[in-house]
Amino acid sequence: MQAARFYGSGTGLEIETVDRPTPGPGEVLVEVEACGICHSDLHILEGDVPISTPRTLGHEAAGSVAEVGAGVDNVTEGESVAVHGAWGCGHCDVCARGDTQLCNVMLWEGIGQDGAYAEYVLVPDERYVLPIGDLDPVQAAPLTDAALTPYRAVSRAREHLSPADTLTIIGIGGLGQYAVQFAAMTGAQVVAVDLDAAKLDLAEDLGADVTIDAATEDVRDRIRAVTDRQGVRVAIDFVANEETLQWCSNTLAAQGQMFVVGLGDGTFDVQFNPLIGSEVTATSCYWGSLPELRDVLGIARRGKLDVGVETVGFSDLNDVLERLDHGDIHRRAVLTP
Numbered sequence: 001m002q003a004a005r006f007y008g009s010g011t012g013l014e015i016e017t018v019d020r021p022t023p024g025p026g027e028v029l030v031e032v033e034a035c036g037i038c039h040s041d042l043h044i045l046e047g048d049v050p051i052s053t054p055r056t057l058g059h060e061a062a063g064s065v066a067e068v069g070a071g072v073d074n075v076t077e078g079e080s081v082a083v084h085g086a087w088g089c090g091h092c093d094v095c096a097r098g099d100t101q102l103c104n105v106m107l108w109e110g111i112g113q114d115g116a117y118a119e120y121v122l123v124p125d126e127r128y129v130l131p132i133g134d135l136d137p138v139q140a141a142p143l144t145d146a147a148l149t150p151y152r153a154v155s156r157a158r159e160h161l162s163p164a165d166t167l168t169i170i171g172i173g174g175l176g177q178y179a180v181q182f183a184a185m186t187g188a189q190v191v192a193v194d195l196d197a198a199k200l201d202l203a204e205d206l207g208a209d210v211t212i213d214a215a216t217e218d219v220r221d222r223i224r225a226v227t228d229r230q231g232v233r234v235a236i237d238f239v240a241n242e243e244t245l246q247w248c249s250n251t252l253a254a255q256g257q258m259f260v261v262g263l264g265d266g267t268f269d270v271q272f273n274p275l276i277g278s279e280v281t282a283t284s285c286y287w288g289s290l291p292e293l294r295d296v297l298g299i300a301r302r303g304k305l306d307v308g309v310e311t312v313g314f315s316d317l318n319d320v321l322e323r324l325d326h327g328d329i330h331r332r333a334v335l336t337p
């Protein structure tokens with residue numbers, strides 16, 4: 001089968017012919033119909049996320065069941081499925097709680113084990129293979145990360161939000177465009193920030209109440225103005241460079257929360273003196289659990305999510321990663337092997 005393999009930073013991905021895996025007991029072989037191309041792969045390609053090589057990347061997959069190992073009885077050959085890529089060790093505390101995406105053994109798809117930039121992906125346990133019914137796998141693939149991750153962030157934020165509050169989403173890329181949609185579902189005022197006017201137009205179409213073009217506007221001033229100088233209750237940062245983290249930390253309302261999702265390497269100061277910091281919280285948010293992916297797929301199957309994709313083949317993969325690096329992908333790019 002064809003696969004796009006990573007050999008180390010600076011060389012891009014090599015498109016190679018490798019052996020098609022055979023599923024062992026409990027495992028499922030999925031024929032990949034689509035795999036979303038995530039900005040996290042750029043962090044891997046740039047060497048910011050050390051992984052062992054060679055490795056087939058790709059952690060955002062959907063397709064159909066090609067073959068099942070002994071003992072697999074919840075999915076059948078030919079069935080359309082989405083793959084939950086946060087494969088955990090199954091034994092540690094977070095895995096026991098169901099948060100396999102937080103497992104520090106890092107057996108995740110396309111990171112700790114071979115992923116889905118390939119014609120087939122071997123899934124280590126049938127529980128990570130979720131039937132999607134009549135959803136198109138090409139549309140379902142980005143739901144497993146680009147939609148799942150912001151779903152978790154907005155779910156964690158939701159308990160602190162009232163419809164009278166304001167929530168900021170920074171970075172309206174592959175993830176941010178789902179964040180805007182989930183944020184709009186909370187009823188709070190949604191502020192979208194990006195450097196690209198076309199991304200901001202998209203954010204407005206997807207439910208943002210206010211858009212801020214960071215290339216031409218003062219983000220902090222605009223946020224203060226649209227919140228009557230109260231600040232925002234929740235800020236979710238899908239970039240996380242020095243500048244965006246400062247925007248978040250400097251615009252929080254009393255008891256405001258910031259969620260860091262982007263893998264940028266920025267740092268920021270928060271004043272935790274209770275007379276000044278007003279009980280603010282800063283936390284990170286990573287991927288999503290199996291129950292959260294079930295929620296996302298359910299929401300999509302009811303037609304409540306606007307899923308935009310651009311499909312590309314193996315021969316375009318390195319070019320598309322380059323375009324993603326330059327902010328030139330409008331909706332999620334998806335490899336269709």
Ligand code: NAD
Binds near residue numbers: 286287
């Ligand atoms: P993307 O490239 O599709 O989107 C990034 C967006 O941010 C683009 O629209 C770009 O124009 C905008 N942007 C860049 N710099 C900006 C700035 N200074 N101010 C405002 N907007 C800016 O990326 P993506 O696939 O959506 O991923 C976003 C980030 O989230 C990446 O760092 C990725 O590695 C990370 N990520 C984290 C998790 C997690 O679980 N924590 C999961 C997936 C992706």
Ligand code: ZN
Binds near residue numbers: 041
């Ligand atoms: Zn990702």
Ligand code: ZN
Binds near residue numbers: 100105
């Ligand atoms: Zn674990």
